[in-house]
Amino acid sequence: MSTPPPLAGGTAGPDALRPLLDVVLDALRSGAVARGGPFPPGGPETLGTAVRETVTPVIPAEGRGAEEALRTLVEAVAHGAADPADPRCAAHLHAPPLALAVAADLAASALNPSLDSWDQAPAASALEAETARALAAEVYPDAARPDALVTTGGTEGNQLALLLARERHGAALTVVCGTHTHHSVRRAAWLLGLPEPVTVPAPAGTTDLAALDATLARLRGGPVLVTATAGTTDTGRIDPLPAIAGLCERYGAELHVDAAYGGTLLFSPRHRDLLRGIDRARSTVLDLHKMGWQPVAAGLLAVPDSALLAPLAHTADYLNADDDTEAGLPDLLGRSLRTTRRPDILKIAVTLRALGRGGLAELADRTLTAAHDLADLVEKTPALELHARPVLSTVLFRPRGAADATVARVRRSLLHDGSAVLGRARADGRLWLKATLLNPHTAPGDLETLIALVEGSSAR
Numbered sequence: 001m002s003t004p005p006p007l008a009g010g011t012a013g014p015d016a017l018r019p020l021l022d023v024v025l026d027a028l029r030s031g032a033v034a035r036g037g038p039f040p041p042g043g044p045e046t047l048g049t050a051v052r053e054t055v056t057p058v059i060p061a062e063g064r065g066a067e068e069a070l071r072t073l074v075e076a077v078a079h080g081a082a083d084p085a086d087p088r089c090a091a092h093l094h095a096p097p098l099a100l101a102v103a104a105d106l107a108a109s110a111l112n113p114s115l116d117s118w119d120q121a122p123a124a125s126a127l128e129a130e131t132a133r134a135l136a137a138e139v140y141p142d143a144a145r146p147d148a149l150v151t152t153g154g155t156e157g158n159q160l161a162l163l164l165a166r167e168r169h170g171a172a173l174t175v176v177c178g179t180h181t182h183h184s185v186r187r188a189a190w191l192l193g194l195p196e197p198v199t200v201p202a203p204a205g206t207t208d209l210a211a212l213d214a215t216l217a218r219l220r221g222g223p224v225l226v227t228a229t230a231g232t233t234d235t236g237r238i239d240p241l242p243a244i245a246g247l248c249e250r251y252g253a254e255l256h257v258d259a260a261y262g263g264t265l266l267f268s269p270r271h272r273d274l275l276r277g278i279d280r281a282r283s284t285v286l287d288l289h290k291m292g293w294q295p296v297a298a299g300l301l302a303v304p305d306s307a308l309l310a311p312l313a314h315t316a317d318y319l320n321a322d323d324d325t326e327a328g329l330p331d332l333l334g335r336s337l338r339t340t341r342r343p344d345i346l347k348i349a350v351t352l353r354a355l356g357r358g359g360l361a362e363l364a365d366r367t368l369t370a371a372h373d374l375a376d377l378v379e380k381t382p383a384l385e386l387h388a389r390p391v392l393s394t395v396l397f398r399p400r401g402a403a404d405a406t407v408a409r410v411r412r413s414l415l416h417d418g419s420a421v422l423g424r425a426r427a428d429g430r431l432w433l434k435a436t437l438l439n440p441h442t443a444p445g446d447l448e449t450l451i452a453l454v455e456g457s458s459a460r
């Protein structure tokens, strides 16, 4: 019998990890060098074959050892990665994670606290409680007992928001959303057995207020949850939150704000006003693996009063027996619908402390500036058409006069070449290329390269 592989924890863990980390870091570097750009060229067939050849046999009869396995597979995945740290990788709300947050995530993995019971995570659970409350207080500065649940992202946050509303009002709850609302709201209603949401038009990319007014007048009397969006996925627009909150108050409806994208602006004195009215929502989604530069996952659902989270209370004798809770052991099971749960709060707390309010504001301001720079460049390029000036960090543009099919082809051809990763969005009845700029290191020269690539590809 050989000795089992070393563990990551305890006093010996760091020494076992250090040489393996050297292997991982070298493989990350050589993978990135081999790729040489934002995306691996060749398309799904070529890339699938390359991975298949590398990983076969997936389960060898005799192990190849830690170094070989780490080197081979980390390098393969890095070589074939869509790398959001490259300024030309700008399709989605796919953030380039900060090195300091990734380093913190390593500690989270090594310690492996699980946030379903206090005896698995005594310090991590206390850190989560403090940090979640501090973040919720950013959304709800005047609230007496703001609190937040840590989620896997906006999807889980929207689900929990709808679940909490359903528990307050029963299964006859009507969810009102816009045509621009994230698809996860509709799926959450489906999952929770709620009626199909009532959809309000959003012809200019944000909720049409007259239509919302008419809808709420029609639904008056029954329980209603209106979802507004602070940073739409397609265009980065922000709903008129004060006006929507006003309508909700007038008709006795509740408001939920999905700020998965725009929430970070709370830290920016320059842009904070864009989120005015957010504190009138009964719940708010934040997603720090978007404009928060965290590795996945780093979501939150903030509420103005921790009592609003009471419906999630749940007992399982092995995790939070009543007598343990009465004796003072914190009860964590009501903090999530998950059971075993990673301490995603550690990287978030490290980031908040390392950068402070000012550091986060500067990162947000930089990405918004990059979006304005890109919009300027598009406007100066006769062969391209700009959809609109950006609000957050999303810029929609297209080759002037092109058919939708050409726009789609340009995107796929840049992907196939591995030269740029752009998204797509439909707006005003036409298809656009979408650049979602989340990289605070993006410089004007990078944007010029991006524009030149699109011009070159659309001329082909």
Ligand SMILES: *Cc1c(COP(=O)(O)O)cnc(C)c1O
Residues within 6 Å of the ligand: 093, 152, 153, 154, 155, 156, 182, 184, 229, 231, 232, 233, 258, 259, 260, 261, 287, 299
């Ligand atoms: C990304 C996004 C979501 C979903 O968040 P995940 O972290 O992907 O689950 C929800 N709402 C909006 C507005 C988003 O942009």
